Amino acid sequence: MTAPRLAITIGDPAGIGPEIALKALYAVRSRIDAGEFALLIVGDIKALERASAVVGVKCPQAVVTRAEAAGAPPVAILNVGTEEPVMIGRICAEGGRQAFAAVEAATRLAQAGAVSAIVTGPLNKEALHLGGHHYAGHTEMLADLTGVSGSVMMLAHGNFRVSHVTTHCALSDVPAKATRERIEDVVRLTNQALQRIGIERPRIAVAALNPHCGEGGIFGRHDIDVTQPLVARLREEGIDVTGPVPGDTVFVSMRGGKYDAVVAMYHDQGHIPVKLLGFNVDPSTGSWSALSGVNISLGLPVIRTSVDHGTAFDIAGTGTADATSLVEAIDYALLLAESK
DSSP states (O other): OOOOEEEEEOOOTTTTHHHHHHHHHHHHHHHHHTTSOEEEEEEOHHHHHHHHHHHTOOOOOOEEOTTTGGGOOSEEEEEOOOSSOOOTTOOOHHHHHHHHHHHHHHHHHHHTTSSSEEEEOOOOHHHHHHTTOOOSSHHHHHHHHHTOSOOEEEEEETTEEEEESOOSSOGGGHHHHSOHHHHHHHHHHHHHHHHHTTOSSOOEEEEOSSGGGGGGGTTOSHIIIIIHHHHHHHHHHTOOEEEEEOTTTHHHHHHTTSOSEEEESSHHHHHHHHHHHHEEEOTTTSSEEEEOOEEEEESOSSOEEEESSOOOTTTTTSSOOOOHHHHHHHHHHHHHHHHO
8 A cells, every 4th residue: 555645835934834844744754764654845945944944854855846746755845935035924925825836736736646635834814815815714725726615624632623614704794604504514524524533423512603502592593493403303314413502511521522523603612622722831931832733624625634823923933833733733634544
C-alpha cells in the first residue's frame, strides 16, 4: 500500500504559518523517514527559508512543480511565492494572494489524487479580501474550489468534537440559516465522519438555539418546531442523536463522555468551549503559549484538516509559535485518509 502524501499549506506567509510548518515537520520527521507518510509543503519558499533561520529547523531542499508533486520525495516544497515582498507580522494583499494560491494548488492536487489530504495553516481574512479573494474563511473557499455546497466545519479537541450549523455570519442571521434541512445535513455528515475515525455508533447531541430550548415557547419556538421533530425522525432511522439540549449544559455532558459530538447552532456557541479547553495560558503573562485542537471540513470531495488558530501576527518572526495544533491536524488527516 502506497503511503499517503499530505499537502500542508503555510497560510499567510506574514504570519506564523511558515514557522509552525517547519516545526511540525521536525516533530513528525521520524514517522516520514519510517515510511508512514510523505509531506508536501505548499507556500512561498522565501518565507520558509526565513522561518528556518528563526526556528532552527532545516528547510526542505527538494522543490517540485505541480506536475511533479505525485512523485516528489518524502519531504518537498511546492513554491507558490512571487517576487512581491511580504513583511512579517503585517496584513497585506500579497499575503492573502499567496494564502489563496497555496490552498488552490493543494486542492487541485487532492482532486487529481496527487495528495491524499490537505492540512491548512492559518490565513488572515482581511488579507485574503485585500488580495481579491472574498471568502469568509477556508471552509467557504474549499467549497467553492471543489464546487460543492453544504460543507460543515467541525472542531476537535481530543474526544471533544463540535460541528457547526452556521459559522461566519451575523448572529441575527442564524435562525433563518438554521433550517431543518441544514441541521439534518450537519448531523448526517458528523455521524459519517465519526464512523470514519472508528466510532461505530456515534452519540450526537444537537445544541438548542435558544436558552432552555425555548422554555416552552417563551424564548422562541425554533428548538420546538424545527430541531425537536427532526431529531425524532433521525432517531427513527437509527442515528443516535439527542436534542435539542440546552447550550449551557450540552458541552459539559460531552466532556463527561455522554456524547461523541455536539452540533452547535452558531460560530461562538461551538468555538468558545473548544478553544477554552484548547488554549494553554501562561498565568504569569496571561497570554497563550500553546493551542491544541483541529478544524475539519466535512462534506467536501477532498479531505481537509486545519489548525484551530489564526496567523498570530504579533508573534510572527519570533520563533515562539507552537505547532501542536498543526501536528494534531496532520494526525487527523492521516486518520481520515486511511479510512477513505
